[in-house]
Amino acid sequence: MHNQKLKYQKQLVQFPDCPGDEFEEVEKEAYRWVHQPLIDKDFLPVNIISKPPPRMLDDSDKMCMGYGLSMFDTFENALAKYKKIFRKLRSHQKIQFKEDKGNYIALLDVTKNIGVADKPNEKNYGHFTFHEYEEIDLQEKVKDLYEIFKENGEFVDK
Amino acid sequence: MENLLINKEHKLDVSNFIRVGDLSYFEGPMLTLFEDLNTGNFYLFDWVDRDEKSNRWLIYNVSPEYLLQYLSGEITHTTLFENRVEKNVYYMDIDSQNDSFRDFEAFELSQISEKYLPNPDNFFDVENCLAFEEIKTVLTKSLFLAH
Numbered sequence: 001m002h003n004q005k006l007k008y009q010k011q012l013v014q015f016p017d018c019p020g021d022e023f024e025e026v027e028k029e030a031y032r033w034v035h036q037p038l039i040d041k042d043f044l045p046v047n048i049i050s051k052p053p054p055r056m057l058d059d060s061d062k063m064c065m066g067y068g069l070s071m072f073d074t075f076e077n078a079l080a081k082y083k084k085i086f087r088k089l090r091s092h093q094k095i096q097f098k099e100d101k102g103n104y105i106a107l108l109d110v111t112k113n114i115g116v117a118d119k120p121n122e123k124n125y126g127h128f129t130f131h132e133y134e135e136i137d138l139q140e141k142v143k144d145l146y147e148i149f150k151e152n153g154e155f156v157d158k
Numbered sequence: 159m160e161n162l163l164i165n166k167e168h169k170l171d172v173s174n175f176i177r178v179g180d181l182s183y184f185e186g187p188m189l190t191l192f193e194d195l196n197t198g199n200f201y202l203f204d205w206v207d208r209d210e211k212s213n214r215w216l217i218y219n220v221s222p223e224y225l226l227q228y229l230s231g232e233i234t235h236t237t238l239f240e241n242r243v244e245k246n247v248y249y250m251d252i253d254s255q256n257d258s259f260r261d262f263e264a265f266e267l268s269q270i271s272e273k274y275l276p277n278p279d280n281f282f283d284v285e286n287c288l289a290f291e292e293i294k295t296v297l298t299k300s301l302f303l304a305h
Binding site (some may be wrong): 050053055066085093124 | 159176182185186187188190203205206207208209210211212213215252253254257258259260273274275276277280283285286303
């Protein structure tokens with residue numbers, strides 16, 4: 001169990017069991033889509049970002065995980081999920097997706113004292129949700145940045 | 159966002175729409191199925207655009223037969239769209255100030271921007287659908303009741 005205050009505690013308290021018991025402190029490398037250079041929005045949960053507003057149709061979309069950060073367990077999984085979503089978008093949405101999510105993958109050094117995570121979902125490209133502790137600046141945890149696209153606009157080969 | 163040609167005199171009443179489930183979801187709904195309780199008709203809310211204030215959805219009436227074919231991977235999103243029950247397509251811009259789609263109006267489009275047409279090679283992907291069985295059950299039941 002964690003005892004530290006989470007960064008978006010004020011919003012999280014509106015949901016029962018949020019984050020759930022399966023969330024625990026972890027020590028591992030994690031991968032997240034970001035911009036290069038990094039921008040503040042790269043480490044803001046979707047429900048906190050107001051421009052563009054989060055995609056919601058009704059109250060049921062106001063979920064606990066919307067106040068956490070999406071991460072992946074490997075670079076390959078982070079890239080595969082990006083590709084999967086990107087390819088289904090309309091042309092103008094592809095441009096927007098790059099604007100919103102960035103076109104780089106950050107390698108983050110996640111340590112036990114910075115937040116809590118659930119287990120990577122093997123059925124969803126090793127995706128997991130990370131809730132950081134108050135006062136943590138995740139930009140400081142970025143160890144490296146990897147391109148998603150080649151110069152010709154195609155995806156990198158990895 | 160794209161400037162739209164709309165018919166303000168023709169609105170879609172969404173007050174009795176209930177959400178069946180999301181056919182595609184990532185960090186929020188991308189393609190969501192609703193049922194109109196008044197008519198039993200099914201409508202898709204198809205996310206097509208966004209700007210700093212709103213997310214834009216196209217709304218169109220689809221048949222359970224074609225939806226089931228889409229869910230089984232037999233037809234593309236484009237085929238599903240082209241075979242919608244009514245040719246009318248509506249749009250709704252939802253901003254972050256309100257809680258529900260019911261707080262917004264859906265106006266008919268006089269013309270559909272080509273930008274908003276589905277990608278021709280998009281097939282249903284069960285990995286992005288969290289409520290696959292529930293959606294299939296609702297559609298199958300609807301077909302059964304109709305016959």
